[in-house]
Amino acid sequence: MELHEPELRDVPVTAVLAALADDVRLGIVRTLAEGGEYACGTFEFGVSKATRSHHLKVLREAGLTRTRVAGTSRFVRLRREELDRLYPGLLDAVLAAPAPASAG
């Protein structure tokens, strides 16, 4: 299966912002920002796995994450370097903001 992972510069900045403008997705990004890879099932934010899959797709198609397929699992990681290069300070500023609820 082909995973759609666009170049970050091809994604409108409004799409990047929209991807971050959701509590569930921002929670995922906060977790990813700690570094390393996370299987999709890692993220439990009180939503069904269908919804979780949807949010991960939004993040991926906004150019924010990279996904590696391994068996039945998919490992997601944040494209932090590219993000910091194209939008220096954006991610840090967003992550520095207080989280609304249990984000882990």
Place this chain on the structure above:
Amino acid sequence: MELHEPELRDVPVTAVLAALADDVRLGIVRTLAEGGEYACGTFEFGVSKATRSHHLKVLREAGLTRTRVAGTSRFVRLRREELDRLYPGLLDAVLAAPAPASAG
């Protein structure tokens, strides 16, 4: 009339991001970022005045703008200092991104 202008720290970061995640509103912010005050009628982005008023309300209630009433006009300005203090780098990063169309 009371204008609702919340403290920026009381606005969830997702609301700030959502406010910026729209082409019309980002166009307004780009204009405001040049400094000074702008009457609401300044912003012509191919939308009706009802829609323009709506977007300005979204920006104001997200804590991004400050509005001064003067006669029949309302002058809007960006709350840049507060924004840069609470989310350092965010606005610069967003504004540095290429604009999608004529944003003036």
Place this chain on the structure above:
DNA sequence: GAGCTTGTTCGACGAAAGTCGAACAAGCGT
């Protein structure tokens, strides 16, 4: 006050987004 300008508010409408359960696909173990 009449008329004009500026901007907001009120439905209404269509489009988009978030959510879910159910079905499906693919890999791993035994």
Place this chain on the structure above:
DNA sequence: ACGCTTGTTCGACTTTCGTCGAACAAGCTC
């Protein structure tokens, strides 16, 4: 092959969002 795990995709539903025209409010000028 069978069952289990992991994750995606498919409707469907609800809510939110962007948009507009029309009506309204407030202030200015004559």
